[in-house]
Amino acid sequence: MVQNHHRGCHHQDHQEIVRENKEKRPKFFINDHVDILIEILKRLDCRSLCVAASVCRLWCTIARNDSLWENLCFRHVSPPPSSLRSVVLALGGYKRLYMGCVRPVQSRLGRVRRASWARDEVQLSLSLFCVDYYERLGGGSSSNGRLVGESSPSSLMFLCKPVNV
């Protein structure tokens, strides 16, 4: 842990501070400042966020927090209506929305992206996400929906397949 008694040492000789810093733990440990950590992680892209999730348990917990993924989804778009959050959470959460819909949609459309499409991309992603949720609903019931023991609904599978250019 941070050595609190160092606070009083700023009057010491600079050399001594450097020497002492080499021997002791850093003054500032990011895990102590979760709010700063969150602010930093909020600005990461998807891949970095996933990598960050494997750093330590704390980072993993934070990276799983849905609000970070909410940020990812709407980063390039003006802030969404407040009603959106309850809808998305009901349908499975932002992380699922991002991984399942927004990311493939954005990457597929990336090569033809125009600035005005960012909002429409998100809306399309939402619609597809909703269909996906609906199919997952159907998977549970015995008499409806999925054939042949498929556990994952295939409505979004066309997004998962690589693009044949």
Place this chain on the structure above:
Amino acid sequence: MVLYDSSTLAGSISGSSSSSSKPPPFPLQREQQQDIDGHLAGAGYKVRSSELRKVAQRLERLETAMVNSPADLSQLASDTIHYNPSDLASWVDSLLSEFALNPTCPYEFVTDPVTNRTVVNDSWTTTATNMPLVHQDVSYEEQSLNNKLPIVTAMEEDSGIRLVHMLMTCAECVQCGDFTLATSFLEDMQGLLTQINTVCGIGKVAGHFIDALSRRIFQGIGGGSIDGGSAFENEILYHHFYEACPYLKFAHFTANQAILEAFVGHECVHVVDFNLMHGLQWPALIQALALRPGGPPLLRLTGIGPPSPDGRDSLREIGLRLAELARSVNVRFAFRGVAASRLEDVKPWMLQVNPKESVAVNSIMQLHRLLGSGPNRNSPIETVLSWIRSLNPKIMTVVEQEANHNQPGFLDRFTEALHYYSTMFDSLEACSVQPDKALAEIYIQREITNVVSCEGSARVERHEPLAKWRTRLSGAGFRPLHLGSNAYKQASMLLTLFSAEGYSVEENDGCLTLGWHNRPLIAASAWQAVPDAPAEFPAPDTHRPS
């Protein structure tokens, strides 16, 4: 038949399959005179009428062989024996055999059952002598591998084109009622199918059309009736068709966008779905309504579908699923199912439309089923359109296949269907998701079977193009609503997500069409009832059962 001196003809044979220098015909034997085709006899060729088609096919084959291997022509010209060209049948067979023996020209080799002449080197023959010999595979073992691929394509293309020609000719025979000749064509085509790749391309589509034709022929002769498949099967196939290609997704998203825009500002809305299936269209609408500025309206959905045979209420189950979704996103929702095996059996009072609510009618590929007319009834389309109009819907979304499969003439219908479904199968090639792709093909195959082999009230797939629907709907008192740029943008985005690059969305005077390589395959349009001029018509009473 008189044999000509071969030396005088050697020069005129190479380079063309029909000689321009025609020697005068020698007097014919009496007993052969009736057989010989009169037109060709006038030109100097003796061909039996019964053999006309076979000779024509072989001439085509010879032409292709000549065109594709010009190096052999010079060899041919210097060859020793040429048969009498006025005996066209044997002449073309002999030339084909010349090509067959040449190892660099591996075209299909057929045993002529009449003359029993094998035109293939013995080492290449298969066991059955009355079936077409030699798959490409066998002959290619003799070839260098360098030649393998291009030759396959050329040969298959050639066979594919021949297959298409045969299909058309067979359909023509069926139209004329000549079932025996049609049956012989069927056998030829079955044989040809074994030589080409039926996993993709023209072979696959042709296979389905051959099946459909044979059903039609054997039905005509007195075979069994055609089973349309149970409702449960249809739902599953429909679902996989939904997953495998974007046509239904396009239909749903475009219709939803139009309905969403029509419902702006309305607080009580009622959607009537003419074919509920698994209700895949509605989650997106429910979600969009949940997020619209001003909050969601009260949404009522009436889903029409076939009754379930085994006591399950499938409509109700779908309704419950949709209700659960609506509850999750806080949209007030009510569902009602109307079970009817045919759309014309539905009466407006069953829908229980409240006069205060705004109604949207949604028909995805259902209206064309109402176009069939029986001997003792008119087509129900007019009745249905008039009661739709009496509901005074804010919007009616109509999505139909963009094809002309309701023409009275069988051959025209067949030709149009062949082109349409070939294009559709092409677009399906791009899909790699199994088992969706295979089941989607079965779904399309059922449509093909219905278009080709059914008649009368059994034929429900009576697709008509957008222009005809426009006339029909305008005549029934509807006016078109333009699908806006949002719908177009959404459709374009949706298509970009699909892995195949061949899909194209086009705007057609306010309607959107989705097609494959510029051939539109499905068209979406929106309509609104024209308000009655009060002086002319009495106001329709929507509560009276009609």
